Amino acid sequence: MSRGIPIVISAPSGCGKDTILEQLFKINDNLVYSVSATTRQPREGEKDGASYFFRTRSEFEKMIADNEVLEYTEYCGNYYGTPKKAVEEMLSAGKDVILKIEVEGAMNIKKIFSECVLIFVLPPSFTELERRLRKRGTETEETIASRIKQARAELEFADKFDYMIVNGDLDKAVRDVNTVILSEKMSSKRNAALLELVKNS
Amino acid sequence: MSRGIPIVISAPSGCGKDTILEQLFKINDNLVYSVSATTRQPREGEKDGASYFFRTRSEFEKMIADNEVLEYTEYCGNYYGTPKKAVEEMLSAGKDVILKIEVEGAMNIKKIFSECVLIFVLPPSFTELERRLRKRGTETEETIASRIKQARAELEFADKFDYMIVNGDLDKAVRDVNTVILSEKMSSKRNAALLELVKNS
Numbered sequence: 001m002s003r004g005i006p007i008v009i010s011a012p013s014g015c016g017k018d019t020i021l022e023q024l025f026k027i028n029d030n031l032v033y034s035v036s037a038t039t040r041q042p043r044e045g046e047k048d049g050a051s052y053f054f055r056t057r058s059e060f061e062k063m064i065a066d067n068e069v070l071e072y073t074e075y076c077g078n079y080y081g082t083p084k085k086a087v088e089e090m091l092s093a094g095k096d097v098i099l100k101i102e103v104e105g106a107m108n109i110k111k112i113f114s115e116c117v118l119i120f121v122l123p124p125s126f127t128e129l130e131r132r133l134r135k136r137g138t139e140t141e142e143t144i145a146s147r148i149k150q151a152r153a154e155l156e157f158a159d160k161f162d163y164m165i166v167n168g169d170l171d172k173a174v175r176d177v178n179t180v181i182l183s184e185k186m187s188s189k190r191n192a193a194l195l196e197l198v199k200n201s
Numbered sequence: 202m203s204r205g206i207p208i209v210i211s212a213p214s215g216c217g218k219d220t221i222l223e224q225l226f227k228i229n230d231n232l233v234y235s236v237s238a239t240t241r242q243p244r245e246g247e248k249d250g251a252s253y254f255f256r257t258r259s260e261f262e263k264m265i266a267d268n269e270v271l272e273y274t275e276y277c278g279n280y281y282g283t284p285k286k287a288v289e290e291m292l293s294a295g296k297d298v299i300l301k302i303e304v305e306g307a308m309n310i311k312k313i314f315s316e317c318v319l320i321f322v323l324p325p326s327f328t329e330l331e332r333r334l335r336k337r338g339t340e341t342e343e344t345i346a347s348r349i350k351q352a353r354a355e356l357e358f359a360d361k362f363d364y365m366i367v368n369g370d371l372d373k374a375v376r377d378v379n380t381v382i383l384s385e386k387m388s389s390k391r392n393a394a395l396l397e398l399v400k401n402s
Binding site: 004057102111120122123124125128155156158159160161162163164165166176179180183184186187188191192194195198199 | 210321323324325326327328329337347353356359361362363364365367379380381383384386387388389392393395396399400
């Protein structure tokens with residue numbers, strides 16, 4: 001069995017990456033999700049081990065000290081990181097592993113897994129992004145402005161990603177992410193073993 | 202409108218690349234075919250301007266002298282080449298241009314168009330390739346042996362291509378080629394203009 005591919009998906013808040021992933025797992029059964037660890041408080045409905053592994057600050061720092069996280073960053077005063085062992089096991093089992101990480105973490109993952117695929121999800125426009133954030137009805141004007149500012153900062157990293165996918169239409173965005181994943185499985189650099197097999201047939 | 206992508210498809214004889222392309226054009230209407238020029242004699246049913254541009258040796262050599270071919274090679278005593286002007290016009294019009302070229306020509310195209318995508322079509326196995334060649338019923342044992350030998354030589358170039366697609370099942374191979382093309386359209390290196398557009402929105 002060939003090793004799976006680590007796939008990093010980053011997107012500014014409001015670009016719909018959670019919804020994209022939810023749909024994506026329904027159409028691609030070779031994908032698994034890498035659950036991140038964090039020290040932030042669980043929000044309503046979030047379950048430990050599903051949304052995140054919720055850890056205390058000292059537990060998280062012990063994971064770092066024990067070299068148990070692939071990468072971690074501190075964001076708004078909380079740690080966010082990728083547990084190493086689970087990812088390695090899933091890749092070895094041939095599964096493609098989705099890592100939902102913010103842009104700086106994505107850059108770190110690329111250093112660790114040079115074979116990983118980085119996908120950036122873009123909003124169709126900032127006007128639309130603002131409209132979507134406002135539509136939630138839960139955010140203050142100040143939070144919206146801060147998220148837009150953060151999104152603009154994150155877009156500065158987009159060209160360091162391998163692919164850019166615009167989430168204008170959800171179904172199309174889901175298909176597009178899946179297209180990229182399926183295509184990457186056919187790249188020559190991932191198929192040296194297949195070529196040998198055919199050569200020796 | 203963004204510029205189209207030059208897509209090179211190579212495959213040993215008997216791997217079904219003509220049938221793949223025929224089906225591919227039915228499912229992707231942004232693709233156009235770059236008709237090659239050749240000095241070989243037309244086979245039954247082949248039309249000038251559709252299968253190939255059939256040219257005399259001196260006409261072809263004038264095209265070379267006038268810098269009107271992107272690349273050319275001599276193969277079994279005949280010239281085969283890619284007319285430059287038509288390809289450039291189609292790319293500028295935003296069309297993705299399919300170039301069906303043998304492996305050495307493919308390497309030359311990559312030098313000219315660094316942005317091109319190289320796809321190699323593999324047989325599922327040499328046993329199967331031999332069976333397919335024999336099934337045609339038109340080839341002598343000697344020709345079959347020579348084609349298999351040629352196929353083995355061409356496979357030595359496969360890892361220089363960007364993607365490898367196995368033609369075991371025709372429908373799957375057609376979908377796979379299309380998946381690669383659609384995915385490449387989303388690569389960051391081809392979408393600098395899109396990113397600027399979103400940034401300035």
